[in-house]
Amino acid sequence: MVMNAKGGCGKSTLATNIASYFANEGAIVALADYDPQRSSLDWLERRPENRPEIHAVAGFKGGLRRVPRNADYVIIDAPARSHGTELTNLVKHAETIVVPVLPSTIDMQATSRFLDELKAVGKVSRKQAKIAAVANRVRDNTLIFDDLDEYLTKARVPYVAALREAQNYVRAYTRGLGIFELPEYLAWPDWEEWEPLTAWLRSVRSQP
Numbered sequence: 102m103v104m105n106a107k108g109g110c111g112k113s114t115l116a117t118n119i120a121s122y123f124a125n126e127g128a129i130v131a132l133a134d135y136d137p138q139r140s141s142l143d144w145l146e147r148r149p150e151n152r153p154e155i156h157a158v159a160g161f162k163g164g165l166r167r168v169p170r171n172a173d174y175v176i177i178d179a180p181a182r183s184h185g186t187e188l189t190n191l192v193k194h195a196e197t198i199v200v201p202v203l204p205s206t207i208d209m210q211a212t213s214r215f216l217d218e219l220k221a222v223g224k225v226s227r228k229q230a231k232i233a234a235v236a237n238r239v240r241d242n243t244l245i246f247d248d249l250d251e252y253l254t255k256a257r258v259p260y261v262a263a264l265r266e267a268q269n270y271v272r273a274y275t276r277g278l279g280i281f282e283l284p285e286y287l288a289w290p291d292w293e294e295w296e297p298l299t300a301w302l303r304s305v306r307s308q309p
C-alpha cells in the first residue's frame with residue numbers, strides 16, 4: 102500500500118510504478134485504487150495492450166472483491182487525507198506500507214504527524230504491517246534535501262530510497278507505463294534509484 106495523508110507526494114506515481122515493476126517480473130498483479138480521484142485507474146486505461154497485464158480494481162467502490170484469486174501482488178493506491186477510522190480500515194488491507202515524502206518543510210511536517218498516527222495503528226504497532234519511507238522528487242544539492250535526509254533518518258521509520266525529480270515519471274504515466282518500461286538510455290538513473298526500494302519490497306524485511 103502506498104500511503105500518506107499529505108496530498109501530491111507521489112502515491113499514485115509509486116503505486117503505478119511498483120505495479121508495473123512486478124508485472125514485468127512475470128507476477129500476477131492487481132492495482133487497487135482506493136482514491137475516487139482514480140489516478141491509478143486512469144493510468145491503467147492508458148496502458149498499451151502489449152505490456153504485461155495489470156488487473157484494475159476500483160477499491161474506492163468495491164474494496165478488494167474484484168482482485169483475482171491467483172494474484173501474487175495487490176498494490177493499493179491510498180487516498181490523501183486518510184485519518185482516524187478510515188486510516189485504520191485501510192491499513193487492514195496492507196502488509197507493507199510505502200510512504201512517499203517530498204523534500205519540503207510543509208510536507209515533512211505533515212508526514213511527521215501522519216507517521217505518528219500510522220505507527221499508532223494497532224496493525225503497525227504489532228508489526229503485522231511494515232512501513233518504509235521513500236524520498237520523492239529529490240533535487241540533488243538542495244539544502245532542503247539534506248533536511249529531509251536527516252529527518253527521515255531520525256523518524257525511526259526505515260528510509261529505503263530517494264527518487265529524483267524527473268520528467269520520466271510524467272512521460273511514463275502519460276503512456277500508461279512504468280519507468281522500468283522506458284528505454285534504458287533515458288531511464289537508467291531512475292532504475293538505479295529504485296533498486297533499494299524493489300529489493301526492500303521483495304525482501305522478508307518488508308513482510309510482516
Ligand SMILES: Nc1ncnc2c1ncn2[C@@H]1O[C@H](COP(=O)(O)OP(=O)(O)OP(=O)(O)O)[C@@H](O)[C@H]1O
Nearest residue numbers: 108109110111112113114181238265266267270271
Ligand atoms: N519523482 C517525480 N518526478 C517528477 N514528477 C513527479 C515525481 N513524482 C510525482 N511527480 C508528479 O507530481 C504530481 C503528484 O504526484 P502523484 O499524483 O503521484 O501524487 P499523489 O500523492 O498520488 O497525489 P494525490 O494526493 O492527489 O493522490 C504528479 O503530477 C506527478 O506526475
Ligand SMILES: [Mg+2]
Nearest residue numbers: 112113136140
Ligand atoms: Mg494519487
